[in-house]
Amino acid sequence: MKKQTSFSTKGNRVDVGPLTIQRMLPNQYTNKVGPFVFLDYVAPVIKETINKNGMGAHPHRGIATLTYILQGEVEHFDSAGNRSEIYSGGVQWMKAGNGIVHDENFNYDSQTDSKYIHGFQFWINLPARNKAEKPAHVTVQAHEVPYKNLPDKSGWLKVIIGNYEELSSKIPNYSRQFLYHIHLEAGKKFLIQIEDKFEVAAFLITENVMLNEITFQKNELVEFDSNAGEIEIKNTSEDATDIMLFGGEEYTEPVVSEGPFVMNYQAEIIDAYRDFYAGKYGEINLATKI
Template sequence: MKKQVINIKQGHRADVGEYKIYRVLPDHEVRAVGPFVFLDYVPPVFHAADEPRKFVNGSGAHPHRGIATLTYVLNGEADHFDSNGHHAKVYSGGAQWMKAGTGIIHDEAMNPDPNTNDGLTHGFQFWVNLPAKNKAEQPDYRPVQAAEMPKIALADNAGWLKVVAGEYLQQTSPIPAYSEQFIYHIQLEAGKSFSLNALEGREYALFLPVSGAVINDVAYREQQLLVFDTAAGEIDIQNVTDSLLTAIVFGGAPYTEPIVAQGPFVMNTQKEIATAYNDFYEGKYGHIKYEQQAQ
């Protein structure tokens, strides 16, 4: 039996500085899918060879608390600094994972990948809502390069499935998890199809970043987010185009604790939100030491 689509969403523009961004989650109807309470999509942008690189210099620094951020880079180089002393770069196909925990300040920049020379930047940022007990833990960070993520070849030379987060067919992503979660990057060859078996009681969503597809026998456009029911069933993806198809499937177990979100903080009560702001203004999240961490 094929799963039912219960919501269809289109991201809205929510640009940040120089970056063109579409906010896919949340909205007034869909607050979360599994533990994911936020999704920004950065569409593909081509950068000329003589375009100046973006440097992390403090102008984009901002705090988080109560969540883990997961920046998945389809194309480009993501440069990360945070107030816990971390600095790293990940490249096309890799991800930056940062647990904000009790509070952290981070700063990021995206540039074309010097290893591919394709001039592109393209990617996503997810916010993973932490269980209450993990919101009280110290911040952490992990860069994950593309080669560290499991990539599973699909039958009939249809393409591949990359396990960005969670697991699939006993292949597990190195991205830490505090509740059941998954992000699958599926690439299908022209004219091919793939059927994903969805488990009972889990929340699933599918996003089509750059081209439309036929999902469970219905045609959908690019940049549409499909939210499915929680019954067990199949998610059938058909590539009816003459080029590669990218689909992002994500979700997990429902988040059962209260969700109170305000600005860059996601907590369980309004009092915890107030504390998060007070601690930030009192400097308890620390400071980024750019020159020292860049060495």
């Protein structure tokens, strides 16, 4: 049985400096898809200059952030002393845990001739038992992302989070969850079976695509029902296309979010702000920047 679609949306536009961002989650229909509570899509843009001043240092608590850069270069630095760079196709994951301050630079990829920036940032809600843990950080370069060719020369699949068949991501999981980047050649299709009570959504990056025989538009986020069933992705265009497919088991604990914090109760949000203003999240050591 094919899964039914629950809604589709193109999100809301938010401009951050030179970047044009479509905020896909939360939206008017839902606040989450499995453990995913936030999704910003950084639409393709040409960036002529290199920024080393950051986008603006800010705190987080209770979540993990994940940046997947399709094209470009992202520098990360935080108050736990982590500092790293990823390039086109790379992934950065940061567990905010009980509190951290971080900042990022989004630039064009200095290792290529392209000046384009294009990518995603997700927030992944942590179970209550993990929200009080110490922060952590993982960097995965493009060549380290698990990858496999699909049958019949139909394309390929990358596992950003979770597992697919024999592939397994280096990104830690605290619940059953997945994030796949699927590339389909013109006229090809991909079929995946989703288990019961999994919340799942697809984001169409480059072309219009048919999902279970319904055509959706480029840059749409499409969520499916949570019943067990199949999702068939069919590329009916004359060009290759890319799709992000993500989701996981339903987050059943209470969710209270405010600003950069996602907790289980309002009192915990108050504590998060109090601890931040008391300096308990630490400071970014500017010496760790390039």
